[in-house]
Amino acid sequence: MGNIKIAIFGHGNIGGGVSRILLDDTHSLSRKTGKNITLSAICTPKPQEDAQIYKSHPELFRDADDILSDPEISIICETIGGDTVALDLVKKALQQKKHVVTANKKMIARHFTQLHNLAKKNGVFLLYEAAVGGGIPMLQVAQSGLAGDSITEVEGILNGTTNFILTKMEETNAEFNDVLVQAQELGYAEADPTDDVEGFDAAYKLSILVALTLGVHISPKKIPTQGITSLRQADFKYAKTLGKKIKLVASAKKIDNQVFARVCPVLFPIESRIAKTDGVINAVNFIGKYNTVGNFLSGEGAGRFPTAAAIISDIVLIARGGVPLSPETKEIKNILPASQSWYLRFSVYDRPGIVGEIATIFGKYNISIDAVHQIDHQESPAHFMVTTFPVSQEIFKKALKEISLLGCNTEAPFVMPLREEGSFLDL
Amino acid sequence: MGNIKIAIFGHGNIGGGVSRILLDDTHSLSRKTGKNITLSAICTPKPQEDAQIYKSHPELFRDADDILSDPEISIICETIGGDTVALDLVKKALQQKKHVVTANKKMIARHFTQLHNLAKKNGVFLLYEAAVGGGIPMLQVAQSGLAGDSITEVEGILNGTTNFILTKMEETNAEFNDVLVQAQELGYAEADPTDDVEGFDAAYKLSILVALTLGVHISPKKIPTQGITSLRQADFKYAKTLGKKIKLVASAKKIDNQVFARVCPVLFPIESRIAKTDGVINAVNFIGKYNTVGNFLSGEGAGRFPTAAAIISDIVLIARGGVPLSPETKEIKNILPASQSWYLRFSVYDRPGIVGEIATIFGKYNISIDAVHQIDHQESPAHFMVTTFPVSQEIFKKALKEISLLGCNTEAPFVMPLREEGSFLDL
Secondary structure, X not given: OEEEEEEEEOOOHHHHHHHHHHHHOHHHHHHHHOEEEEEEEEEOOOHHHOHHHHHHOHHHEOOHHHHHOOOOEEEEEEOOOOOOHHHHHHHHHHHOXXXXXXXXXXXXXXXXXXXXXXXXXOXXXXXXXXXXXXXXXXXXXXXXXXXOOOEEEEEEEOOHHHHHHHHHHHHHOOOHHHHHHHHHHOOOOOOOOHHHHOOHHHHHHHHHHHHHHHOEOOOHHHOOEOOOOOOOHHHHHHHHHOOEEEEEEEEEEEEOOEEEEEEEEEEEEOOOOOOOOOOOEEEEEEEEOOOOOOEEEEEEOOOHHHHHHHHHHHHXXXXXXXXXXXXXXXXXXXXXXXXXXXXXXXXXXXXXXXXXXXXXXXXXXXXXXXXXXXXXXXXXXXXXXEEEOOEEHHHHHHHHHHHHOOOOEOOOOEEEEEOOOOOOOOO | OEEEEXXXXXXXXXXXXXXXXXXXXXXXXXXXXXXXXXXXXXXXXXHHHOHHHHHHOHHHEOOHHHHHOOOOXXXXXXXXXXXXXXXXXXXHXXXXXXXXXXXXXXXXXXXXHHHHHHHHHOOOOEEOHHHOOOOOOHHHHHHHHOOOOOEEEEEEEOOXXXXXXXXXXXXXXXXXXXXXXXXXXXXXXXXXXXXXXXXXXXXXXXXXXXXXXXXXXXXXXXXXXXXXXXXXXXXXXXXXXOOEEEEEEEEEEXXXXXXXXXXXXEEEEOOOOOOOOOOOEXXXXXXXXXXXXXXXXXXXXXXXXXXXXXXXXXXXXXXHOOOOOOOOOEOOEEEOOOEEEEEEXXXXXXXXXXXXXXXXXXXXXXXXXXXXXXXXXXXXXXXXXXXXXXXXXXXXXXXXXXXXXXXXXXXXXXXXXXXXXXXXXXX
């Protein structure tokens, strides 16, 4: 039975969970892999603060250079986060011909090609199951479980913080800012929630999913991303009358040599599996050439032990051998859907004739309106909503620009796509 | 780049799908594995009936002995079904040191230990992703995706035919026999539907899932199995008033050195993910030491190409290497839940005092009744339903036996477990 020695860099919530599992489940891990998998080192700036583990295993705490130059350590587990210190460490580890396992979505999404090339050049593996979907094995399903299929479309709820906020807004009639405070108090949102609520976190994860499923790397900054901060109770009320729910959805589809990828709030049919995914739960649906209904996965997208267990599953994969080949990705054009239906909310000073003005502009661009709805007549500014039939992206943008210039708007019109039952992304 | 040559035995719906994918996706399979994977032989009793493929590739059609003695063929794909001819073939293939990939749940469930021992002895792999959950990669998720966790409980909807029938009964108010005919006309149920509607098919699949997740092999005939043939519209009506849905659920849980496994209709809270799985869709939820909310998967549980793609994913796994070690299973005691809530339906000649007689017997055994409900007063026999608070299995059985002997019953009382929100199997 061979030996595999692991070093963990960063020993906070996730790293601490990884060391706990490695120490507790030694027997079960060797039964699963036929190897002795042992925790050999921990690198953290203040080891003394890890009271419990430092007391029982002080010898594990070593400095970075010592660990990186130790030929016996074959897997580096990076749980520092971010793409400064962590990136530097991961590069060094790969150059030292050590496998790297990480939960760091920002680093992987931003430096995907560079890091994979480095791993390939040094003949080692770079795995990051925990970076996307937390405890849900999205990457293994995409790369191994569905390896007999060719995935053509992927969409999901990849951020638990925003899904929790949307669910609460729907249930309690509270506005975004109030629910955000509540989420922060419960520990579901960070003090600086920008990455979550603006959709950036979901975009990092989508970038990784797209690379592994569609074979295309799109830098997260090239993914059109809209967060949830502009949503209002008015939107949730009207969604209900439409039989829809609002979800922050990351989606991507490949057609020939073009790819479409986007993160934004979407109105989903209430009966769809995505719409039924509530609270902090994450979910993803993989649609393939052969699984046209999709393979749908949902579970805990974050949390100490689900995430740490995902990191361990990567270690098991390396110990067993048979890691999927490094993805061959190419850079291709990121496009927008050719045509789709839209939901628009206008916040206006309620004066007669506004609906007519807006409808006239839509008419001029030959955009068919499905419905116009006004709620909260008493309020000023008043909200009214318009839903359209499918319209080409280009024409819709022009009409929207012209409408935005009307003096009646108190703020920029809020728009989000409207999905029909059963349809996916019609390009 | 190495070569891997495949032979397919049985060339019906699934086998034909496998050969189609092997012929069409050669390039993508070699990109995923770094190997040349080629279809080398097909064995089927009437090759001439495979008009299209026989015309273009007549050289592929060979007889069994010729294929089994061909040293170049390393993987046998068995799609014959059943455990007579198929079992004999699979044993021979393993003895010839060929890997075996199959969709045959009955054979694997019934001969699990024997076949795995034979594979181990000959140093080859035996894989069967397609046998459980069709196109849903349940086994890879259980064995690899969640390898960092320890699965403690598994439950799911493992049979699409019965889930379709239950969904239709709920939606259309039609009784079982009428919906069964409809399912047969649509091709969702076989001419002899016994294996599906009596729950045997789900029990085969549960037996396999239990072996791979809980490390215990329970022969399918030792799994208490109740089908859906006794369900009536009265049950669906009352389920609705309780905020529940009726699902045929396969569930298992391990506690210390005992395991509980069962297939039966269960009343599930309408908001649960299992209850929301409708139509021919299959689903499974894996609860683990670290993923306590569960990892939930749903998708196509049958169908030509989803199932064939699952077979191909096993071939990819063998080609890559890193197949999970043969499961170490042991035989342990199959137990029943210590205590749970029940739903009972009595079909009785409506005469005064019946409810009193039944309630008196429950009282005698100290079983607390949650609710008593009678619907369809006009009908004779009349139905009334009782729901209980949690009660020990042993006591419940005694009370039920005594009630069954009352002269008022026109048929044996119908019983099924009642699940509360959030709870799993409380043992």
